[in-house]
Amino acid sequence: MTATIIDGKAHAASLRAAIAGHVPAFRAATGRAPGLAVVLVGEDPASAVYVRSKGRATREAGMESVEHRLPADTDTATLLALVADLNADPAIDGILVQLPLPRQVDAQAVLLAIDPDKDVDGFHPVNAGRLATGMPGFVPCTPLGCVMLLKSVHGSLSGLDAVVIGRSNIVGKPMAQLLIAESCTVTVAHSRTRDLPARIRAADIVVAAVGIPALVKGDWIKPGATVIDVGINRTETGLVGDVDFAEAMAVAGAITPVPGGVGPMTIACLLRNTYVSACRREGVAAAPVDTAS
Numbered sequence: 025m026t027a028t029i030i031d032g033k034a035h036a037a038s039l040r041a042a043i044a045g046h047v048p049a050f051r052a053a054t055g056r057a058p059g060l061a062v063v064l065v066g067e068d069p070a071s072a073v074y075v076r077s078k079g080r081a082t083r084e085a086g087m088e089s090v091e092h093r094l095p096a097d098t099d100t101a102t103l104l105a106l107v108a109d110l111n112a113d114p115a116i117d118g119i120l121v122q123l124p125l126p127r128q129v130d131a132q133a134v135l136l137a138i139d140p141d142k143d144v145d146g147f148h149p150v151n152a153g154r155l156a157t158g159m160p161g162f163v164p165c166t167p168l169g170c171v172m173l174l175k176s177v178h179g180s181l182s183g184l185d186a187v188v189i190g191r192s193n194i195v196g197k198p199m200a201q202l203l204i205a206e207s208c209t210v211t212v213a214h215s216r217t218r219d220l221p222a223r224i225r226a227a228d229i230v231v232a233a234v235g236i237p238a239l240v241k242g243d244w245i246k247p248g249a250t251v252i253d254v255g256i257n258r259t260e261t262g263l264v265g266d267v268d269f270a271e272a273m274a275v276a277g278a279i280t281p282v283p284g285g286v287g288p289m290t291i292a293c294l295l296r297n298t299y300v301s302a303c304r305r306e307g308v309a310a311a312p313v314d315t316a317s
């Protein structure tokens with residue numbers, strides 16, 4: 025069997041086009057565009073690339089992108105003051121502080137300072153709590169994109185067995201919450217999990233988000249399973265996911281590639297969250313831009 029490749033780039037392009045199609049009505053109703061502020065501290069080249077592509081995608085969707093680039097030695101107080109300004113700015117609907125932050129910055133204090141109703145990353149504990157309890161809020165972009173890709177394969181996920189490899193606050197934990205909300209039976213595996221291959225072999229859905237290149241082997245995968253590879257590992261041979269792609273292709277039913285899978289959906293979901301935030305803040309009805317809230 026050869027797996028179907030899930031074209032994240034194409035799904036992301038259509039999601040972005042759908043959002044771009046809704047922005048003119050928002051503009052007409054409110055007299056302004058949805059606005060996203062991105063804060064980048066330091067010169068990490070990979071972060072700079074992400075921030076640039078976020079800015080480009082935001083403008084292409086007809087939204088306002090404001091970038092704040094701060095030197096690598098920026099202190100916590102300076103960042104907190106910037107976040108306070110952005111919280112108070114009525115033209116800003118979404119605030120994204122690019123992670124990781126330099127060591128001297130208290131990253132937790134910065135994330136806590138972001139207004140939860142502008143937290144389009146969904147990283148604030150208030151939004152984590154909203155997700156865990158089924159209240160409307162903001163869902164982190166990467167897991168949200170993963171659920172959209174899974175639904176493009178399965179329609180309903182109800183009753184499926186899912187394993188999430190990784191328990192980070194940014195991907196693993198919110199991914200598990202979203203899959204529970206979709207009525208999957210969810211196992212969260214991590215570095216201390218015993219017999220990881222057996223856990224994965226039992227799963228209809230595998231979401232790999234651990235950051236270990238090609239960790240998941242072909243013979244760990246249940247034949248026909250759907251594999252979502254969140255890993256973006258830079259190796260000498262280029263970008264590699266957390267799944268051994270060549271091996272998995274021979275066993276899985278469907279699989280996301282790296283690059284061109286989850287990554288582009290992350291950016292599209294950021295635009296989606298920004299559009300939804302703008303609509304909520306202005307009290308105008310948001311057009312449906314995919315199912316998960």
Ligand SMILES: Nc1nc(=O)c2c([nH]1)NC[C@@H]1CN(c3ccc(C(=O)N[C@@H](CCC(=O)O)C(=O)O)cc3)C=[N+]21
Pocket residue numbers: 074120121122123124145165256263282283284285286287288289290291
């Ligand atoms: N506050 C915050 N929010 C984030 O969402 C956030 C962050 N910090 N810090 C860094 C990570 C990483 N991230 C990616 C987004 C898009 C791609 C993406 O589009 N990747 C392409 C290209 C990969 C490449 O060539 O580098 C792909 O997978 O096809 C990757 C990674 C968002 N992050």
